[in-house]
Amino acid sequence: MVDIQLQSLDLNLWFGKNHVLHDVSLPVYKHQVTAMIGPSGCGKSTLLRCFNRMNDLIPGTRIEGRALLGDADIYAPKADVSKLRSRIGMVFQKPNPFPKSIFNNVAFGLQIQGGFSKAEISNRVEESLKAAWLWEEVKDRLSSSAMSLSGGQQQRLCIARALANRPDVLMLDEPTSALDPQSTAKIEELCLELKHNVTILIVTHNVAQAGRISDQTAFMYLGELLEFGPTERVFTVPADKRTEAYLTGVFG
Amino acid sequence: MALMLVLTALFLVLFLVRMFSQGAKVLSWDFLFTAPRDAMRAGGIYPALVGTFLLTALSMVVALPLGILTAIWLTNYGKPVWLVNILRVAINTLAGTPSIIFGLFGMAMFSNLLGFDISLLSGGLTLAILALPVIINNTEQAISSVPEDFREASLALGATTRQTVSRVLLPTALPSILTGAIISIGRVAGETAPIMFTAATFYSRQLPKGLGDEVMALPYHIYALMTEGTHPTEQVPIAYGTSLVLLLLVISISAAAIWIRSSIRRKRQW
Numbered sequence: 052m053v054d055i056q057l058q059s060l061d062l063n064l065w066f067g068k069n070h071v072l073h074d075v076s077l078p079v080y081k082h083q084v085t086a087m088i089g090p091s092g093c094g095k096s097t098l099l100r101c102f103n104r105m106n107d108l109i110p111g112t113r114i115e116g117r118a119l120l121g122d123a124d125i126y127a128p129k130a131d132v133s134k135l136r137s138r139i140g141m142v143f144q145k146p147n148p149f150p151k152s153i154f155n156n157v158a159f160g161l162q163i164q165g166g167f168s169k170a171e172i173s174n175r176v177e178e179s180l181k182a183a184w185l186w187e188e189v190k191d192r193l194s195s196s197a198m199s200l201s202g203g204q205q206q207r208l209c210i211a212r213a214l215a216n217r218p219d220v221l222m223l224d225e226p227t228s229a230l231d232p233q234s235t236a237k238i239e240e241l242c243l244e245l246k247h248n249v250t251i252l253i254v255t256h257n258v259a260q261a262g263r264i265s266d267q268t269a270f271m272y273l274g275e276l277l278e279f280g281p282t283e284r285v286f287t288v289p290a291d292k293r294t295e296a297y298l299t300g301v302f303g
Numbered sequence: 304m305a306l307m308l309v310l311t312a313l314f315l316v317l318f319l320v321r322m323f324s325q326g327a328k329v330l331s332w333d334f335l336f337t338a339p340r341d342a343m344r345a346g347g348i349y350p351a352l353v354g355t356f357l358l359t360a361l362s363m364v365v366a367l368p369l370g371i372l373t374a375i376w377l378t379n380y381g382k383p384v385w386l387v388n389i390l391r392v393a394i395n396t397l398a399g400t401p402s403i404i405f406g407l408f409g410m411a412m413f414s415n416l417l418g419f420d421i422s423l424l425s426g427g428l429t430l431a432i433l434a435l436p437v438i439i440n441n442t443e444q445a446i447s448s449v450p451e452d453f454r455e456a457s458l459a460l461g462a463t464t465r466q467t468v469s470r471v472l473l474p475t476a477l478p479s480i481l482t483g484a485i486i487s488i489g490r491v492a493g494e495t496a497p498i499m500f501t502a503a504t505f506y507s508r509q510l511p512k513g514l515g516d517e518v519m520a521l522p523y524h525i526y527a528l529m530t531e532g533t534h535p536t537e538q539v540p541i542a543y544g545t546s547l548v549l550l551l552l553v554i555s556i557s558a559a560a561i562w563i564r565s566s567i568r569r570k571r572q573w
Contacts, residue, residue, distance in 0.1 A: 103459060137461030147452035150475055160460045163470065209456070216461065 054081040055119075056250040057102055057139070057220050062116035064097060066109060071097050074116070075276045077269055079220070084242055084251040086265035086282065088258055090302065094274040095254045099222050101125075102252070103139045104132050120219065137164060140213025140249075142223040146205035148197035148212070153180075153189050156197045156208055160216040175215050182248075183211035184241055203234025210241065214249070221245065223253040227260065239264050258298055262286055270294045326547025329540050335548070338508045343528060344537040348545050353510050354423075354518035355549075358502060359492045361427030361514075362434055367484055369431070370438030377439070378446045379468055398436035403496040405433045410500040424514040426502020433497055434487040441483025445476040478567040485560040489553045495522040505531065521549040 057079040064072040072094050079085045087095040100106045101118055104125065118125040125135060137160060148156050157176040161167045167175070176193070180186040185207045189200070197208055206226055213221055223242070227235040242251055242264050255261050261268055261282065268285040270278040270293075278285055278294045289295040296302060333347055340346035373390075381387045409429025419425040449472050457467040473480075504517035505527045511518045525545050532538035 105455065105459060108455075108458070133461045133463055135461075136459055141459040143452065143455065143459075145452060147450075147456045149453055149456065149471060159457070159462075159470070163460070163462045163466045212456075212460065 053083070055079065056081040056121065057252065058119050059098065059101065060117040060119070062098070062101060062114065062118060064094075064101060064106065064115075065111075065113045067111040071274050072101070073274045075271075075274075077276055077279060079250060079252050080267060081250050082246055082248075083266040084246050084253060084264050085267040085269065086261035087252070087254045087269045087271060088256075088261050088297070089271035090297065091256075093271040095269075095271045096224050098271070099141075099224055099252065099254050102220070102222060103136050103141055105141070107132070137216045138219050140216060140218035140221045142206070142209050142213055142221070142226045144225040145229050146202055146209055148200070148205050148208050150196065150198055152194045153197050153200070153208065154193040157211050157215050159212060164216075175217075176211075179211040179215040180208075182214050182245065183207045184237065184244075185211055201234075203230050203237060206230060206234065206238060207241070210238075210245075214245075218249060220250045220252060223251070225254055225256055228256055235260075258300075270297065272297070322543070322547050322550055325540065325543035326545075326550075329544035330547060334544055339506060339541075342534075343506055343532065343541070344534050345541075348519075348521065348524060348541075348548065350507055350510055351519040351521045351524040351545065352548070354503075354520040355492055355522070355552075357423055357511065357518060358426050358430055358498060358520055359488055361423060362430035362491050363484065363488060365428060365431035366434040366438055366487070370435050371442050371480065373435075374439050374442035374446060375468055375473075377443055379464055379472070394436045394439055397432070398440065401496075402433060402494055403499075405429055405497040406500050408432070409497055414501055420515065421500070421502060421504070421517050422515045423502055423511050423518050426498040426518065426520075427514075429497045429501045430491045430494060433494065434491050437487040437490065438484060441486070442476070442480050445479035445483065446472055448479065449475045478563060482560045482564045482567075485556055485563070489556040489560070492556070493522055493549060493553050495520075495526055498523060499526075521545055521552075525549070 055078045059075050059077050062072055062075045063070070075094075075098055077098065087098065089095050097106065101114065102120070102125065106112045106114070114126060120135065120138060124130065149159065151159075154176055155162075157179050158172050161172050161175055177186065180189065185204060188204060197205065200208060210221070227238050230238070239260060242253065245251060253261075253265070265282045267280065268278075268282040269276055270285065270289075270291070272293055277291045278289060280290075285294065286298060289298060335347060335352060336349050337347035338350050339348070377387060377390065406429065409425055409432070413419045413425035413428050414421060419428075453471050453475060454467055457471045458464075462470065498520055502518055503520050503523035505519075507517065507519050525542050528538045528542040528545070532542075
């Protein structure tokens with residue numbers, strides 16, 4: 052039995068009166084890649100943002116049900132949201148490095164946590180950039196602006212920035228949709244490498260991408276989790292007709 | 304259209320030519336750095352120059368922190384909504400208030416009620432209130448124009464709202480905030496009405512020794528020379544000279560703002 056690192060249990064979410072997620076129970080297994088697929092507006096990004104409570108930023112959001120990181124209740128009244136977010140890294144659709152140097156982008160998480168020496172920070176920056184396969188490209192210009200990097204490099208910088216907190220989970224929200232095929236391939240390979248150390252939850256529009264990199268696939272449709280299982284099984288013998296229709300490109 | 308353009312340009316040229324030709328006659332180092340003499344019929348404008356500098360500096364010391372903090376609150380905390388709405392109405396009303404009203408208010412509030420009298424302090428505070436809506440609106444715009452992506456990235460890394468403001472939003476918005484601050488300096492330096500009843504004095508051979516002293520100021524000096532002067536032949540040229548100095552001051556302040564803004568635009572990469 053594989054450990055569950057992150058999960059939602061009968062999770063319901065409303066934006067105002069709009070019921071966006073319906074009784075979603077999704078397990079995310081430790082040190083595996085879990086892919087969430089489904090048509091636009093099906094709630095996959097919203098579910099992702101439930102796990103690090105980014106939906107808290109949207110006024111009028113109401114949540115019922117539970118979400119757990121390990122055994123810890125993410126929505127417990129006394130939960131420390133900052134700490135939670137440092138344990139669940141997030142990479143966004145559009146690369147969004149800060150207008151700071153490469154070094155300070157990666158160091159950001161440690162700087163705000165405080166209590167790290169300069170040497171520790173600089174070691175962690177190097178470790179994270181290496182883990183995100185960016186070190187060789189930037190090691191001679193750590194002090195130049197992150198904005199000078201290419202789109203693919205910026206996205207790997209964002210991955211390094213999230214990894215610097217040594218999170219338990221790395222969530223990626225359509226991380227390659229703004230990138231060219233070559234950069235996309237690199238990020239996909241990177242995910243396969245990273246999963247040995249960190250649990251990965253990825254939202255993708257690209258069915259083929261889910262097939263290439265994920266161990267588990269979750270198919271969401273109109274706010275419901277219609278299907279969840281090992282990627283191989285979901286892709287070959289989907290239990291739900293709508294999954295099959297989506298995978299074969301009948302809609303989406 | 305073309306006619307309007309020519310007319311506008313013509314007025315501007317006439318204005319500048321007049322100011323420079325009349326003002327330049329009296330302009331000299333002596334004019335800038337000596338005090339008026341002989342009941343303001345001769346001498347320079349040094350006390351007024353210093354007075355305007357002090358009034359402006361004091362108003363910025365008060366208005367900048369207050370305005371920037373208010374804008375931060377409005378953009379990042381802003382609850383409850385009714386309070387935000389009231390505050391916005393108040394700010395916009397302030398922004399549209401004629402400056403003489405600020406003068407009267409300053410006199411009632413600072414000079415009389417708080418007992419600061421006619422002083423540098425009363426005038427500086429009155430000018431600060433005048434500058435406040437400009438600074439708040441500008442800072443709010445500067446902060447809101449920082450891409451939402453940066454805020455999300457910061458929060459998602461575990462930063463608190465306060466850390467996000469101080470480490471991401473403010474540094475990113477700082478150049479625009481500064482530009483707005485400089486523009487409001489230009490506005491404050493040229494105001495006459497707010498300091499008329501609160502800070503300014505006709506004539507003083509001495510520089511103010513503290514916050515409680517009256518001061519001379521460039522715009523008020525012009526006003527005094529033109530309305531109360533008893534020797535127009537000698538005093539009108541001095542008024543032109545003073546006007547030219549004030550004009551050059553305000554123009555160079557605006558130029559600095561434009562320069563900063565354009566250099567930001569060149570560097571900005573998002």
